[in-house]
Amino acid sequence: MAVQTAPATTTGTRRMKIHVTVNGEAHDVEVETRILLVHFLRENLGMTGTHIGCDTTNCGACTVLLNGRPVKSCTVFAVQADGMTVATVEGLEKDGKLDPIQEGFHEEHGLQCGFCTPGMMITAAALLAANPDPSELQIRQAISGNLCRCTGYVNIVKSVQYAARKTRETAGGKA
Amino acid sequence: MAVEIGGIGHSVKRKEDARFIRGRGNYVDDVKLPGMLYLDIARSPYAHARIKSIDTSKALAIPGVLAVITGKDLVPLKLEWMPTLMSDRQMVLPTDTVLYQAQEVAAVVATERYIAADGVAAIEVDYEPLPVVVDPIKALQPGATLVREDREQKDNHIWHWEVGDKAGTDKAFKDAEVVVKQDIYIPRIHVSSIETCGMVASFDKVNGKLTVWMTTQAPHAIRTVIALVAGHLGLSEERIRVISPDIGGGFGGKVPVYPGYVLAIGASVLTGHPVKWIEDRSENIQADSFARDYHITAELAAKKDGTMQALRVKTVADHGAFDAAANPSKYPAGLFHIITGSYPFAKSFVEVDGAYTNKPPGGIAYRCSFRVTEAAFTIERLVDVLALEIKKDPAELRMQNFIPPTAFPYTSSLGWEYDSGDYGRALKLAMDKIGYADLRKEQAAKRAKGELMGIGISSFTEIVGAGPSKHFDILGIKMFDSCEIRVHPTGKAMVRLGVKSQGQGHETTFAQIVAEELGLPVGDIAVEEGDTDTAPYGLGTYASRSTPVAGGATAIAARKIREKAKLIAAHLLEASPDDIEWKDYKFQVKGVPAKSKTMQEIAFAAYTNHPQGMEAGLEAVDYYDPPNLTFPFGSYICVVDIDRGTGEVKVRRFVAVDDCGVIINPMIVEGQIHGGLTMGLAPALYEQITYDDDGNIQGGNFMDYLLPTAMETPSWETGKTTTPSPHHPIGAKGVGESATVGAPAAIANAVVDALAHLGVRHIDIPITPWKVQKILKEKGVAE
Numbered sequence: 001m002a003v004q005t006a007p008a009t010t011t012g013t014r015r016m017k018i019h020v021t022v023n024g025e026a027h028d029v030e031v032e033t034r035i036l037l038v039h040f041l042r043e044n045l046g047m048t049g050t051h052i053g054c055d056t057t058n059c060g061a062c063t064v065l066l067n068g069r070p071v072k073s074c075t076v077f078a079v080q081a082d083g084m085t086v087a088t089v090e091g092l093e094k095d096g097k098l099d100p101i102q103e104g105f106h107e108e109h110g111l112q113c114g115f116c117t118p119g120m121m122i123t124a125a126a127l128l129a130a131n132p133d134p135s136e137l138q139i140r141q142a143i144s145g146n147l148c149r150c151t152g153y154v155n156i157v158k159s160v161q162y163a164a165r166k167t168r169e170t171a172g173g174k175a
Numbered sequence: 176m177a178v179e180i181g182g183i184g185h186s187v188k189r190k191e192d193a194r195f196i197r198g199r200g201n202y203v204d205d206v207k208l209p210g211m212l213y214l215d216i217a218r219s220p221y222a223h224a225r226i227k228s229i230d231t232s233k234a235l236a237i238p239g240v241l242a243v244i245t246g247k248d249l250v251p252l253k254l255e256w257m258p259t260l261m262s263d264r265q266m267v268l269p270t271d272t273v274l275y276q277a278q279e280v281a282a283v284v285a286t287e288r289y290i291a292a293d294g295v296a297a298i299e300v301d302y303e304p305l306p307v308v309v310d311p312i313k314a315l316q317p318g319a320t321l322v323r324e325d326r327e328q329k330d331n332h333i334w335h336w337e338v339g340d341k342a343g344t345d346k347a348f349k350d351a352e353v354v355v356k357q358d359i360y361i362p363r364i365h366v367s368s369i370e371t372c373g374m375v376a377s378f379d380k381v382n383g384k385l386t387v388w389m390t391t392q393a394p395h396a397i398r399t400v401i402a403l404v405a406g407h408l409g410l411s412e413e414r415i416r417v418i419s420p421d422i423g424g425g426f427g428g429k430v431p432v433y434p435g436y437v438l439a440i441g442a443s444v445l446t447g448h449p450v451k452w453i454e455d456r457s458e459n460i461q462a463d464s465f466a467r468d469y470h471i472t473a474e475l476a477a478k479k480d481g482t483m484q485a486l487r488v489k490t491v492a493d494h495g496a497f498d499a500a501a502n503p504s505k506y507p508a509g510l511f512h513i514i515t516g517s518y519p520f521a522k523s524f525v526e527v528d529g530a531y532t533n534k535p536p537g538g539i540a541y542r543c544s545f546r547v548t549e550a551a552f553t554i555e556r557l558v559d560v561l562a563l564e565i566k567k568d569p570a571e572l573r574m575q576n577f578i579p580p581t582a583f584p585y586t587s588s589l590g591w592e593y594d595s596g597d598y599g600r601a602l603k604l605a606m607d608k609i610g611y612a613d614l615r616k617e618q619a620a621k622r623a624k625g626e627l628m629g630i631g632i633s634s635f636t637e638i639v640g641a642g643p644s645k646h647f648d649i650l651g652i653k654m655f656d657s658c659e660i661r662v663h664p665t666g667k668a669m670v671r672l673g674v675k676s677q678g679q680g681h682e683t684t685f686a687q688i689v690a691e692e693l694g695l696p697v698g699d700i701a702v703e704e705g706d707t708d709t710a711p712y713g714l715g716t717y718a719s720r721s722t723p724v725a726g727g728a729t730a731i732a733a734r735k736i737r738e739k740a741k742l743i744a745a746h747l748l749e750a751s752p753d754d755i756e757w758k759d760y761k762f763q764v765k766g767v768p769a770k771s772k773t774m775q776e777i778a779f780a781a782y783t784n785h786p787q788g789m790e791a792g793l794e795a796v797d798y799y800d801p802p803n804l805t806f807p808f809g810s811y812i813c814v815v816d817i818d819r820g821t822g823e824v825k826v827r828r829f830v831a832v833d834d835c836g837v838i839i840n841p842m843i844v845e846g847q848i849h850g851g852l853t854m855g856l857a858p859a860l861y862e863q864i865t866y867d868d869d870g871n872i873q874g875g876n877f878m879d880y881l882l883p884t885a886m887e888t889p890s891w892e893t894g895k896t897t898t899p900s901p902h903h904p905i906g907a908k909g910v911g912e913s914a915t916v917g918a919p920a921a922i923a924n925a926v927v928d929a930l931a932h933l934g935v936r937h938i939d940i941p942i943t944p945w946k947v948q949k950i951l952k953e954k955g956v957a958e
Contacts, residue, residue: 013289034289043288048205049198051423053369054456058877061369089198102196106188109846113678114195115202115423140885147877149369149424150678152849153885158207 004008018082022047023091031078037071038062039089040078049089049118053147059167060146062121064088070126072145092125100166101125101159110159120146124160132168134160180697180760182691183905186842187616190702191682200421203373206388208449211375212241214439215291215452217281217298218250218462219273222309222533222870223320224302225279227271231652234283234297239290241446243298244282244438246270257404257437260430260649261507263498264325264331265536272305274322274496274537276870277461282438284450289420307870311493311530312470322496322531333498333529338512339589347485351476355560360939361549362863363468363534365460366541367882368677370423372463373453374436376443384414385444389436392429393715394419395673396652398707399434401440407510408444419705425677426854427540430501430717431464461875464500465534465864466541468493469549470934473514477556481567483576485517486523486588488553493537494529500538501717502545503647503654509545512589513638516554517598517808518576523588542854542915544639544718551635555920556937559631563931568615569924570606573634574599584901592639593806594908595898597834600635602810604948605832608894609812622932625956627817628827629929632810633921639793639909640723649714655800656720657711658728660689660736662793664782666775667699673713674725675705679911680843681721685729687839688905692733693740694760694774711796719807719909722839723900728799730904740777743793746786747772805900805908809833811921817929819958822948824860824926831917832894845893848914852891857883863941930954 014033019026022045031040041047041064046159052074062073065087073086092099101121104110111117120143127142129136134137134142140153141162181187194200195621231243246268248706250256254389256264268279283294308320314331323332348354375388391397394417402412422429439452454463469490476485492508494500502509515523529538541548558576562569577598578585585593606612614630644653657673670689674681686700704710713725718891737757742763747751748770763771781793814828838844861881865873874880899906919940926942927935933954938946951957 032289039288042204043207046207047198048202049200051370052204053203053371053423054877056456056876056878059369059456059882089196093197097197105196106192109189109842111192111195112680112846112850113368113370113422113424114191114200115368115678117195118198123194136890144884144886147369147882147884149367149426149854149882150850151846152851152853152891153888154849154891156844157885157890 014134016079018079020081022086023087033077033079035078036074037076037078037081038073041073047088047090051118052114053115058147060117060119060123063122065122065126069124087122089121092121100163103166104159104162108155108158108162110151110156116146116148120148120156122162127160128167129165133164176490180690180694180696182687183837183839184840185687185840186688187683187697187840189680189683190686191680202370202421202423203375204376204453204725206420208375208377211284211444211449212284213288213291213449214442214450215283215295216279216435216458217283217295218277218458219280220276221273221302221304222307223305224273225305226271226273227301227303229281230299231281233299234294237290237293237297239286240283240294241286242284242442243294244268244312251281251298253407254437254441257432259497259499261498261776262504265497265499267437272324275533276872277458277535279395279434282442284442284446289606307533307868308532309866309868309870310533311491311532314532315491315528318435322666328905331531333494334507335526335528336507337526339524340522341404341524342353344485344487344522347522348474348476348487351484352479353565354474354650355557356474357557357560357823357937359471359473359553361467361469361471361552362858362940363465363537364541364862365465365864365880366426366428367428367460367880368424368428371454371456371459372429372433372435374439375451376439377449378443378447380447383409384416385440386416386418387440388418388420388748390422390429391417391419392425392675392677392717394675394705394707395712396649396714397432399652404620405440417707421677426542427466427717428463431499431539431678433463458881461872462535462615462926464539465495465537466539467549470536471553473553475561477561479565481561481565481572481575483518484521486520488514490527492527492529493532493534495532495534495536497536498529498538499536501649503641503649504651506545506648507922509551510638511546513547513591513636514550514554515587515589516551517578517634517636519578520588525589534866536950538716542851543912544637547638548916548919551916554921555635556923557631559924559927560936564937569632570602570611573602573632592803593636594803594900594902596636596806596808597896597898598634598808601808601832601834601896601902604894604896605810605812605830609828609890611812611832614814627819627929629925631813631921631923631925631928633917633924634810635808635900635917637805637807637913637916638913639719640801641718641720642804643802644800652714653800654714655798656724657713657796657798658725658732659796660732660794662736662778664779666695666778668693668695670700670702670729671710672704672729673711673724674716674721676716679716679721679847680840684839684843684849688726688729689733692730692737702711719912722800722907723805723903723909724801726907727801727904728797731799732795732797735797736793740774742789743777743780743785744772747776747780802902805836805903807833807835807908807910807913808839809913811917813921814927815929817926817927817947819951819956822951824942824947826856826889826922828892829889830892830894831914832896833910833913834896834898835910835913836898836900836903838897839907839908844910847911848893851889851914852918853883853888853910854915856888856922859919859922859940859942861887861941873901
């Protein structure tokens, strides 16, 4: 086996300074231009709630909101997020209070292994922000870019419906 | 009271959710250690090739690349081969020849993940391509390309296995009034849990201690395997700690030992640094073990009135280049001999031949107990073929033939003793729920108009809970499982088990068993699994064995505690133990509810005021060796509509009636069934891994391998009957896989039923639009 004695640390790849706001917190950092947003979040910021499930933008485990829109962060470079806001699963709970989406997934048993759950909840958050009262078909369409191998989606649909209901009730002052 | 305790039968919300919904799970890739290095793997582009040379110089020249490991480097360490769980061996890295596409060829260790990938890209390998065999039937023919030159036996035949009465079965077929025969191919598929496989290996050179965080369903068995494989390098079992942290789905794919694990451990031992190896999806789906790939010829003999008499099945099993299945040692074809299903065949005979091909290892599970889906699919498909042959309604034919409830425990002609069942009740409930008679009327009306609608039934019997040690071991390790319970002085309990959840909700359900047995609230019971330094030894979670085996251990360990607690209660209540009874989750003096002690009070006394002569403390451990397997069952009915233009099959309704014995948590059981049904839908209509003649994989990523999304998946409807297992401590049977086992036949039967009037008798799964459209065109009914 060939082993080098002195570990080198520089890669020679280009680096760039970016300004990104993640869950409301501003970060001014220099990153390699080839670093994917998902790796930036997980490795550089230590926010491991966003997961990686495929290399081809199919599974949606890495879904985050970029300027409010759901994107698959395995297919976005960190430098493309320069000047933008990113929202991840870690930002859903506010002031110690769960988001209705998180509450819905727990109440309706919308998760099992939990690996797709962060991406699924972020996608649901984007849906509900645009459409507070989605039909079952609209929910299924919205999450069709997020794969789940455990739940068969039935309870995920119910979880999103729970969150929609809860959010509407709260907004209507009935809560 | 019962609701506050949260014992058996309550839909207690899951304890584990709290971290997952906050993004605070701890999966292997989330583990980050100081000084950690990254390992990445170079893989073969060829399915069969001689390695002429490997040039690592360009990779090593990249700053940050610390080492490149090839097969030749492993030879002096005696690590170039590793044993599989099926008594075969598998290359860790090849020294000479690669046997399938995406096989590991070299490993790069680097300071960063991206640099390790750069290193892999810079490795130059000179290959000499060799002839390839991908079809197991061709592989078994004389003169076929030899896959395994390292074996003494110079052909591709791995093993022959048979069970049953051959002569008696042959005679029954000779004398039969009706014989139906069907070739059935059950394709190669991949479990594709959303989390891929990976490891962080950390070797502490000073103390000689190896700690690994690993995506494994069986951490204890893995610890023993590491000790056996690398003992000669100084890794000793008491200094090996395997931690299986949160697992992002397993389904059988995280039982085997993959070369990447061995390489990560080797790299950490070599460098003295922690080393992380995480597969990407294409590696996972191209090189990790596959499921199924069974070429089956099945025959059923019956009387003219439909009475089933005999079953004869011949199968060729494609195990790829290494027989790395995770089956019990005695059963190379797993529990395939559950193939007599829900019917009392007087005679039956099954034989399976394993074959090597230039494909990655096959034969692992896809969310089903060892080879049980293959069996259930075959018998349930064959019953429909018989129904068509004798022109009988498939529900009626099943009802006519079911093993009657009075016959249990029932011993099948292939030797299994079914514990309990009431098959007719489950089918009747499914028929009532879906409105079977009305659906048949609707189908007739639609047929008259030229519309294609089908109804399919599957009345499957599962076999899970491996297993009794007299029959079941893996590499000699008996398939018991374990639970240790410690009740602390304040009345809170810590429960540790030898199994490992990958999403099944063990932290909740096993707490519920303890709650029920000890009268402690479920919220006061912590369940911990997956750390071999703290948990008792067990064989892990797969084949729906956690509840049947570790669940049994949990109930019995709790009962041991209750026995001791009773003596303490007697001491505290100043009564004879004979006068103490367990009632309403408390001990009381018989008939005097006012004189009672709670388990919390007893727990405190166990450490502060225990009787003279009694050991202090309140804890117990149980290694449970089940007396038999459990046999969950169910009846599923599926309704499909077929688009005559596109050939697309749409599942309109699907009713699943399951009987898994006593249910611990109905919410979790229903969730398991939903997921299982979806992994039954997947191979029925969408998923298949195919290879071209050169052994190139045709669906090696999620763009080409179609996992069902929320759009394809119907809104599952469920129902249940409860037939307790008579031998299980709490009457439970296990449920995680039933739906995956039962669903494919219901869907395939529905599609065939929709086309049966056109003369269609069978279509191999996955039933893709292309296959259906081809049939519609041939029959002249395509739009």
